[in-house]
Amino acid sequence: MTTSEIGVVGAGISGLTLALRLRQLGVDVTLYTEKTADELRGGRLPNTVARMGRTRDRERALGSEHFADAESLSKTARISIKGEPPLEFEGTIEKPFHAADFRLLLPAFLDDYTSRGGRLVVTEPSPGAADVERWSADHELIVVAAGRRSVAELFPRDEARSPYDRPQRSLLAGLYTGITPAGFSYNVSPGCGEIFQMPMRTRDGMAGGMLVEAVPGGPLEPITRMSYQDDPRAFIRTLQGVLAEHAPRIAERVDPGSFDLLGPDDMLQGAVTPMVRNPVAKLATGRIALAVGDAWITNDPITGQGANLGSHCAWVAAEAIAAGGPYDVRFAESVAAEMWKVAGPVTEWANAFLQPPAEHVLKLFIGAAMDRGLADHFINLFSDPVAAWSLFSDPAEVDALLASRAESSLVVSS
Numbered sequence: 001m002t003t004s005e006i007g008v009v010g011a012g013i014s015g016l017t018l019a020l021r022l023r024q025l026g027v028d029v030t031l032y033t034e035k036t037a038d039e040l041r042g043g044r045l046p047n048t049v050a051r052m053g054r055t056r057d058r059e060r061a062l063g064s065e066h067f068a069d070a071e072s073l074s075k076t077a078r079i080s081i082k083g084e085p086p087l088e089f090e091g092t093i094e095k096p097f098h099a100a101d102f103r104l105l106l107p108a109f110l111d112d113y114t115s116r117g118g119r120l121v122v123t124e125p126s127p128g129a130a131d132v133e134r135w136s137a138d139h140e141l142i143v144v145a146a147g148r149r150s151v152a153e154l155f156p157r158d159e160a161r162s163p164y165d166r167p168q169r170s171l172l173a174g175l176y177t178g179i180t181p182a183g184f185s186y187n188v189s190p191g192c193g194e195i196f197q198m199p200m201r202t203r204d205g206m207a208g209g210m211l212v213e214a215v216p217g218g219p220l221e222p223i224t225r226m227s228y229q230d231d232p233r234a235f236i237r238t239l240q241g242v243l244a245e246h247a248p249r250i251a252e253r254v255d256p257g258s259f260d261l262l263g264p265d266d267m268l269q270g271a272v273t274p275m276v277r278n279p280v281a282k283l284a285t286g287r288i289a290l291a292v293g294d295a296w297i298t299n300d301p302i303t304g305q306g307a308n309l310g311s312h313c314a315w316v317a318a319e320a321i322a323a324g325g326p327y328d329v330r331f332a333e334s335v336a337a338e339m340w341k342v343a344g345p346v347t348e349w350a351n352a353f354l355q356p357p358a359e360h361v362l363k364l365f366i367g368a369a370m371d372r373g374l375a376d377h378f379i380n381l382f383s384d385p386v387a388a389w390s391l392f393s394d395p396a397e398v399d400a401l402l403a404s405r406a407e408s409s410l411v412v413s414s
């Protein structure tokens with residue numbers, strides 16, 4: 001094998017964005033993947049990702065914008081919180097969210113990489129720390145973007161940044177027929193969980209992507225563990241009941257005659273233990289391994305930020321690598337510190353939203369329900385996690401925002 005400057009392990013959104021960007025910046029790179037593009041195209045639904053404005057800007061800058069047809073863009077988002085009375089608001093998304101099945105998107109990125117001359121090594125399934133050590137001998141730096149399994153021996157859990165030792169939600173992600181599209185829909189059933197829904201481009205055309213986030217032990221949990229295969233009709237009937245009770249805004253768009261799972265592989269059930277790992281490992285070869293994306297930080301998908309963060313981290317790492325070595329511990333730690341400027345707020349925001357909302361966040365919901373301008377602002381925070389966490393973590397900032405909105409509406413109406 002030819003030696004190259006940088007080795008990248010893993011062909012998810014993080015590794016592919018990194019490999020594509022490094023090549024664009026003229027850096028020699030080798031991408032290690034356990035799956036070929038065809039294998040990425042097959043298999044079970046891996047997630048239901050909404051990619052937001054900045055991620056899509058980066059993809060455009062790479063010349064790798066794919067499947068961004070109008071139907072798969074969400075231009076509005078509606079947040080509905082169950083209660084007596086329910087609380088609800090809708091906002092316009094300045095840079096629409098895009099949702100394409102990763103079994104379409106990732107192989108398209110991988111094809112871009114290889115068609116532009118990128119070097120690819122297809123590895124045995126589930127390679128481990130010893131393989132990363134071995135590969136590192138051929139590179140000045142190895143970046144591990146291997147997803148949430150990570151390479152645990154190299155990147156141990158960072159206790160100080162990981163408040164949870166078990167999953168906080170049980171997940172059911174799926175692609176469905178029979179849901180009339182209506183932008184991005186975020187439904188909160190207090191104490192029970194959240195249900196997200198959006199139009200998605202899939203291998204079989206457009207479908208409704210939906211994620212149920214169930215609080216363990218609560219009334220949403222059984223559906224996240226129920227088998228579709230054993231009795232598809234019972235599953236769909238139960239899911240319809242869950243939507244009617246906990247996400248009526250989705251239920252009203254479901255056509256009972258055609259509502260079904262898109263295909264047998266279009267469902268994912270499981271749970272994520274939120275975890276931050278130490279991102280820098282010194283290898284026996286003397287080389288450094290740097291973790292990015294889920295291999296570094298795995299958050300619960302409750303705020304829809306993981307893939308967007310992986311894309312951001314890949315960009316930050318690529319810029320630093322292209323600026324030149326030596327790729328030593330100091331280099332890797334400074335890249336990690338730069339990535340944490342966004343990853344920190346993303347992580348703290350996701351971990352906070354797994355708990356019942358704080359008083360000031362509730363005040364913000366109420367304000368947004370009464371003020372379209374505030375609703376727009378709220379919705380667009382999903383594309384700017386640093387601003388989002390700055391606001392959600394600070395009661396004084398919320399009060400100042402509500403006061404300034406009240407003032408501006410007085411000016412408008414006087």
Ligand SMILES: Cc1cc2nc3c(=O)[nH]c(=O)nc-3n(C[C@H](O)[C@H](O)[C@H](O)COP(=O)(O)OP(=O)(O)OC[C@H]3O[C@@H](n4cnc5c(N)ncnc54)[C@H](O)[C@@H]3O)c2cc1C
Nearest residue numbers: 010012013014034047050146147293294304305306307308
């Ligand atoms: C149900 C669900 C919904 C989600 N919704 C959103 C959302 O709306 N918005 C959002 O931004 N994020 C969302 N996420 C999170 C998002 O899916 C992840 O954060 C993101 O896909 C992680 O990308 P990654 O490239 O870091 O890792 P991965 O996608 O896991 O990719 C890692 C790749 O590396 C390969 N690999 C692993 N080990 C090795 C090895 N040793 N050698 C070679 N290859 C290896 C794997 O096969 C895999 O292809 C969601 C997640 C779930 C589960």
